[in-house]
Amino acid sequence: MNASSFATSARTATNRRVESVGKTVLAGVTALLILPLTAILGLLVIRGAPALSLEFLLEAPAAGMTAGGVFPAIVGTLWLVGVSLAVSAPVGIMAGIYLNEYARANWITRMVNLAIVNLAGVPSIVHALFGVGVFVLFLGLGTSILSASLTLAIMTLPVIIASTKEALAAVPMAFREACWTLGATRWQTIRHVVLPNSISGILTGVILQVSRAAGETAPIMFTGAAFYLPFLPQSVQDQCMALSMHLFTVSTQVPNVPEAIPYATALVLLSVVLLVNLLAIAFRTYLRRNRKW
Amino acid sequence: MVNASPMIEVEELSVSYAGKPALDQVTLDVRRNEILAVIGPANSGKTTLLNCINRMIETIPAASVSGTVKVDGHDVAEYRDPSMLRRRIGMVFPLPVGLPMTVYENVAFAPRMAGERDRTVLDESVERCLKQSALWDEVKDRLDDLGTRLSGGQQQRLTIARALSLNPEILCLDEFSIAVDPVTTMKIEEVLKELNKDMTIVMVTNLVLQAKRMADRTALLLNGKLVEVGDNEVIFSRQAADARTFQYVQGLFG
Ligand SMILES: Nc1ncnc2c1ncn2[C@@H]1O[C@H](COP(=O)(O)OP(=O)(O)O)[C@@H](O)[C@H]1O
Ligand SMILES: [Mg+2]
Numbered sequence: 001m002n003a004s005s006f007a008t009s010a011r012t013a014t015n016r017r018v019e020s021v022g023k024t025v026l027a028g029v030t031a032l033l034i035l036p037l038t039a040i041l042g043l044l045v046i047r048g049a050p051a052l053s054l055e056f057l058l059e060a061p062a063a064g065m066t067a068g069g070v071f072p073a074i075v076g077t078l079w080l081v082g083v084s085l086a087v088s089a090p091v092g093i094m095a096g097i098y099l100n101e102y103a104r105a106n107w108i109t110r111m112v113n114l115a116i117v118n119l120a121g122v123p124s125i126v127h128a129l130f131g132v133g134v135f136v137l138f139l140g141l142g143t144s145i146l147s148a149s150l151t152l153a154i155m156t157l158p159v160i161i162a163s164t165k166e167a168l169a170a171v172p173m174a175f176r177e178a179c180w181t182l183g184a185t186r187w188q189t190i191r192h193v194v195l196p197n198s199i200s201g202i203l204t205g206v207i208l209q210v211s212r213a214a215g216e217t218a219p220i221m222f223t224g225a226a227f228y229l230p231f232l233p234q235s236v237q238d239q240c241m242a243l244s245m246h247l248f249t250v251s252t253q254v255p256n257v258p259e260a261i262p263y264a265t266a267l268v269l270l271s272v273v274l275l276v277n278l279l280a281i282a283f284r285t286y287l288r289r290n291r292k293w
Numbered sequence: 294m295v296n297a298s299p300m301i302e303v304e305e306l307s308v309s310y311a312g313k314p315a316l317d318q319v320t321l322d323v324r325r326n327e328i329l330a331v332i333g334p335a336n337s338g339k340t341t342l343l344n345c346i347n348r349m350i351e352t353i354p355a356a357s358v359s360g361t362v363k364v365d366g367h368d369v370a371e372y373r374d375p376s377m378l379r380r381r382i383g384m385v386f387p388l389p390v391g392l393p394m395t396v397y398e399n400v401a402f403a404p405r406m407a408g409e410r411d412r413t414v415l416d417e418s419v420e421r422c423l424k425q426s427a428l429w430d431e432v433k434d435r436l437d438d439l440g441t442r443l444s445g446g447q448q449q450r451l452t453i454a455r456a457l458s459l460n461p462e463i464l465c466l467d468e469f470s471i472a473v474d475p476v477t478t479m480k481i482e483e484v485l486k487e488l489n490k491d492m493t494i495v496m497v498t499n500l501v502l503q504a505k506r507m508a509d510r511t512a513l514l515l516n517g518k519l520v521e522v523g524d525n526e527v528i529f530s531r532q533a534a535d536a537r538t539f540q541y542v543q544g545l546f547g
Pocket of ligand 1 (some may be wrong): 310314
């Protein structure tokens with residue numbers, strides 16, 4: 001058999017065709033995905049442009065929300081995302097570590113895992129109701145940043161736990177066994193081998209929840225976000241405005257709002273989320289520098 | 294005075310995985326400073342036996358164990374923290390598992406976890422272990438490379454260096470030559486002979502000739518049962534007590 005009989009065989013030709021068709025389809029689908037994203041962004045920029053200015057970012061709403069800016073809402077969203085993440089990230093990551101690294105594979109663990117998967121699918125309005133019942137009323141935290149953030153934390157926890165578990169499970173079991181036979185304790189193994197090799201996956205899960213916490217309206221609407229507040233929150237016991245809520249207000253609740261304001265608000269919301277994500281990604285890259293696979 | 298008591302005493306050890314027996318009433322001693330080879334066909338329980346010595350067996354949820362294993366006269370079950378036991382026993386797996394870190398960090402890992410911080414002590418330990426495992430000359434300029442960048446044979450010697458890093462009294466090897474070229478195998482065998490001067494070695498091997506070459510005594514496992522353990526001169530001759538031993542070492546079944 002000579003070399004050319006390989007190159008010209010019908011099989012090879014078919015394979016090559018499948019390969020190129022496959023590549024085209026995948027590239028096309030990717031392009032289709034980017035299209036609506038850029039379209040949304042473009043629309044927001046074009047429609048929101050008339051309202052966009054430095055004052056819009058740095059001033060409070062004025063004239064019954066038909067003028068002025070969104071500064072208190074930006075501050076409020078940062079409070080809500082910050083406090084909720086300060087609770088849900090450590091708790092979620094620790095729970096994920098426990099479930100993946102320590103918990104025995106018995107029926108209790110299976111029930112807990114099942115509960116987490118199902119909790120991740122609970123609609124946010126149900127979390128809102130839970131937040132009102134537990135944090136606002138039962139624990140007496142009132143409508144406050146704390147209540148709203150805890151409600152957001154409860155909402156984001158299941159996904160953070162699940163993605164932490166997934167990232168940990170991707171670290172080969174053989175690494176752990178090698179560490180254990182070398183006399184490393186379970187925690188040393190987690191701390192020095194498992195976590196450094198899964199931290200970027202864990203943080204990806206957390207980052208995704210930043211967008212979710214910043215974007216949801218229902219969970220904060222009855223627990224701590226206000227339609228309009230003339231002052232900035234001084235502590236977690238205060239209420240606050242929030243971008244998502246403000247967007248809802250100016251687009252549906254208040255008459256005679258100039259069309260540009262909701263679009264500009266949406267653009268600011270998107271930018272805040274992107275900015276927080278960028279920060280998190282920078283942090284992740286910083287951590288990954290030390291990673292040696 | 295020379296301590297004549299056995300280094301490892303295995304007494305009526307039985308292991309089953311989810312009810313399926315893997316070891317059945319195995320009783321055997323490993324003498325101080327000997328090389329004991331454990332041979333037997335696949336699935337006869339050789340790896341399970343090693344896992345009982347350093348209690349790695351308890352990391353397998355399905356496994357249940359009865360019987361006792363004593364190391365240096367102490368029941369391994371008495372260790373409240375199994376990592377204290379594992380620090381006394383070096384373990385080498387069939388396929389080298391390089392930890393995702395540099396060559397240096399791989400060998401310094403165990404001492405670090407045991408609390409060693411002094412950089413010069415670590416440097417010395419890394420150099421000693423890499424020399425003992427006949428790897429130093431090949432990697433002394435690559436200590437900061439990833440361990441996983443080394444060749445297969447080098448990685449296996451790296452795992453041996455790592456296993457030596459806590460000066461263990463016992464070294465267990467599980468079919469170490471399965472993914473290693475013949476030249477590296479010979480190198481490692483020389484290394485083991487050298488180490489054996491002050492270390493007890495338990496060597497699971499699928500190569501009957503390797504057991505014959507290397508070991509002082511050899512044990513044959515078959516379907517989880519110990520067929521026979523004895524001096525190599527006996528096991529590899531017609532004087533073997535059990536007919537199956539003779540058949541197995543002659544390659545008549547397996
Ligand atoms: N983690 C495990 N879970 C279930 N069964 C196992 C496990 N490890 C080994 N076994 C079973 O135990 C028996 C002995 O296995 P092993 O000790 O690995 O034998 P060997 O090392 O001699 O090939 C085999 O039948 C194997 O299938
Ligand atoms: Mg085996």
